[in-house]
Amino acid sequence: MKKGIGLYLVVALASFLTLFASGDVGPAMGEVINVGYTGPLSGGAAKYGQNNLDGLKMAVDEINEAGGISVAGKAHTFKVIALDDRYRPADAVTNARRFVELHKPPFIFCPHSGGILGMLKFNEPEGFILHGYTDNPAILQQGNKWLVKAPMSMGFYNFGIMEIGWKKGWRKGALLCGSHEAGKMGEKIFELLWKEMGGEIVANAPADYSKVTDFYPYLTKVLATKPDAIFLYGPSEPSAMVISTARELGFKGGFMLGSQCKLDEMEKVAPLTLLTPSIGVCPVGMMPLPMMQEYSKRHGQKVGTIPTSESAFNYEVMYIFAEAMKKAGTVKDLDKIMAAIPSVLPVGKHAIRGIHSMTKEGQFLSGYFAMEIVSGKFAPPINVDPGPWYKKYGATWIPK
Numbered sequence: 001m002k003k004g005i006g007l008y009l010v011v012a013l014a015s016f017l018t019l020f021a022s023g024d025v026g027p028a029m030g031e032v033i034n035v036g037y038t039g040p041l042s043g044g045a046a047k048y049g050q051n052n053l054d055g056l057k058m059a060v061d062e063i064n065e066a067g068g069i070s071v072a073g074k075a076h077t078f079k080v081i082a083l084d085d086r087y088r089p090a091d092a093v094t095n096a097r098r099f100v101e102l103h104k105p106p107f108i109f110c111p112h113s114g115g116i117l118g119m120l121k122f123n124e125p126e127g128f129i130l131h132g133y134t135d136n137p138a139i140l141q142q143g144n145k146w147l148v149k150a151p152m153s154m155g156f157y158n159f160g161i162m163e164i165g166w167k168k169g170w171r172k173g174a175l176l177c178g179s180h181e182a183g184k185m186g187e188k189i190f191e192l193l194w195k196e197m198g199g200e201i202v203a204n205a206p207a208d209y210s211k212v213t214d215f216y217p218y219l220t221k222v223l224a225t226k227p228d229a230i231f232l233y234g235p236s237e238p239s240a241m242v243i244s245t246a247r248e249l250g251f252k253g254g255f256m257l258g259s260q261c262k263l264d265e266m267e268k269v270a271p272l273t274l275l276t277p278s279i280g281v282c283p284v285g286m287m288p289l290p291m292m293q294e295y296s297k298r299h300g301q302k303v304g305t306i307p308t309s310e311s312a313f314n315y316e317v318m319y320i321f322a323e324a325m326k327k328a329g330t331v332k333d334l335d336k337i338m339a340a341i342p343s344v345l346p347v348g349k350h351a352i353r354g355i356h357s358m359t360k361e362g363q364f365l366s367g368y369f370a371m372e373i374v375s376g377k378f379a380p381p382i383n384v385d386p387g388p389w390y391k392k393y394g395a396t397w398i399p400k
Helices: 002-022 046-065 089-102 113-119 137-142 154-167 181-197 216-223 236-248 290-302 309-328 334-344 387-393
Strands: 031-039 069-071 074-084 107-110 129-133 147-150 172-175 200-204 229-232 254-257 278-281 369-374
Touching (some): 031 046, 046 309, 113 129, 129 309, 147 309, 154 181, 154 254, 229 236
Parallel strands (some): 031 074, 129 147, 254 278
C-alpha cells in the first residue's frame, strides 16, 4: 500500500511540474480579474455586438495563453463575462449593476452610446472603468474620470470622407441616414461640416434601416434634387441595398459612407461596380499596417469572421488595460490604472490600430485610413491625419 501511495505521489508531482513548465497551471493559480461586456448579442444589431465581443475575448485568450500578467509580483488572468442588452440602454445599465454586484470587474466594455451614458451616472461611485466603443463624442462631455473612448469622433470620420468627396468636385450633397441615434448624429454633423466647406444640402430623407427593406420612396425624393453625392450612415447591408436601388433608378453620382458602413461587408450585398464611386472607412484587413495584417490573419483563424474596427479596437484597448495594470502595480486602484494608461501607449506589438495617445477627456487617438471604390475596385488606402481636425474642433465637439 505504501509503495502504491508513493508511486501515485511521484506521478502526480511529475504531472504537476510538466503542466507548470508549460504554463497551464501557473496562471490558473493567480487571481482571476473579471471583465464585463454588455452589448447587443441578439436582434438586428447582434452582429455588431458580437464583433466587439470577439475582439475583447481574443485579447483575453491571448493574454491568458501567454501566462496572464504579473502585477506587484502576483500572477493574474482575465475572464470575460458577457451579457446581452439588445442595444437597450436600460438593459445595459441593469447588466452593469449585475456585474458590479456579482463579479466586481475593474473594466466594463459597452458598444453603444445610450448604454454608456447610462453607466456614466454610477461607474465612479460603484468603482469601474468604462470603455465606451462609440464615435459619439457626447459621452466625453460628462467629465467622467474613469472613462476611455474608442474609436475617434464621428465628426472626424465624416470630415475625412467629406474632404475626399470635395476634392472629387462633389458640391450638392443629399442625406439618407438611418433614423437611429447614431444616424441622426451623423446626419447633423455632415450637414454642418458640408455647409461649412461651402457645400449645399439638397435633400434629407432619413429611414429606419432596421425595418425598411424598400428604399425606393426615399430615393425618389432624394434623386429628384439631382445631388452630386449621397451621404449614408447605417449598417452595411441596408446601406448596400440603398446603393443598389439608387443605381437601378439611374443614379450615376457618388456615395459618402459613415463609419457604420463597412465596404468589405457591403461588397457581399452589392458588387463593387455598383458601389463605384464611393468613399468610406478602409476595411481593417486592408489597412497598410503590418501589425494589423497579422492580427487580421489570427482573427480569421481563431474567430472565423472578417475582422472589423469593432473587434480591432476592443482587442487593443484590452491590452492597454492589462499593460496599465502592470505599469501601475495594482489591479484595484482605478485612479493609478487610469493615470498609467498614457505611459503605455502605443501598446507595443498589440497596437494594431495604432492608438498613440489619449486626450484629457479619455479619447484615444490613432491613425485613420479612408478608401475609395474606383472603376469597380478597391483603391489604395488614403492616410488621413486626425491631428488638425482635433486641434480645430476638440474631442468633445458636437454641432448645436
